Amino acid sequence: RRSCEAIDVKVDEVKGIGIASTGPLDVEKGILIRPTNLPFGKVPLVEPVRKELGIPTSLLNDCSAGVLGEKTFGAGKGCENLVYINIGTGIGGGAIVDGNLLLGKDGNAAEIGHFTVDPKGKLICGCGKKGHWEAYCSGRNIPNFVELRSEELISRYGEMSPEKFFKAVEEGDREAVSLMEEISKLNAIGTADVIDAYDPELVTFGGTVVLENEERIVNPIRGRIEDHIRNEKPEIIVTPLKDKVSLYGAIARALEY
Helix, strand or coil, rough: CCCHHHHHCCCHCCCCCCEEEEEECCCCCCCCCCCCCCCCEEECCHHHHHHHHHHCCEEEEEHHHHHHHHHHHHCCCCCCEEEEEEEECCCEEEEECCEECCCCCCCCCCHHHHHHCCCCCEEECCCCCEEEEEHHHHCCCCHHHHHHHHHHHHHCCCCCHHHHHHHHHHCCCCCHHHHHHHHHHHHHHHHHHHHHHHHEEEEEECCHHHCHHHHHHHHHHHHHHHHCCCCCCCCEEECCCHHHHHHHHHHHHHHHC
């Protein structure tokens, strides 16, 4: 209601509402189920909004919304096969194949952050499973990877954060640069798995880790990807929609719905 008031639009003029949320979800029931990085159980998302406002309301995983936003409003216009990869607090993805948004039985298709990149499982993901891409390369978990691999870096910089880590890389710290190389290799492997799974013509990246460190994250992926892929290399870019890509997808979904 406040958003409508801010732009001088009446609530009953709104045709639909789209919600883009972290997962896992049950999109049919409109609920969030035990999210990986949040301390909640089942959280109803759609029904409270629909009941309060009386407006058709739809729900998508935030990264599925991201790829839909990219296709509708961003770099993916005209593409029939594209993937959006978000590297932020966690790692997630959305895929459109042959023009179709992949959702899966509950709306959790393309949970690419939970691809296994370390079969030895040295680090545990927020979902509780071992060796996942997200456990090593996401903003929430980069400090865990640093702690696992470099007591020397911790002793120099203290308690680690993504910001401290990338600052150390920027400053040319030997240990940090070496760890960045390892993270780059894992990002390339994860991205290669995505390319071979969905065969996209375009891959776009977003999320805070990417948007704040584009050259450190995306450029090495471009340089390493052909070491791992079987399919033809797609175009790889940062989303032009920046941190609004999932919001654009929620709008696109509401218009569809």
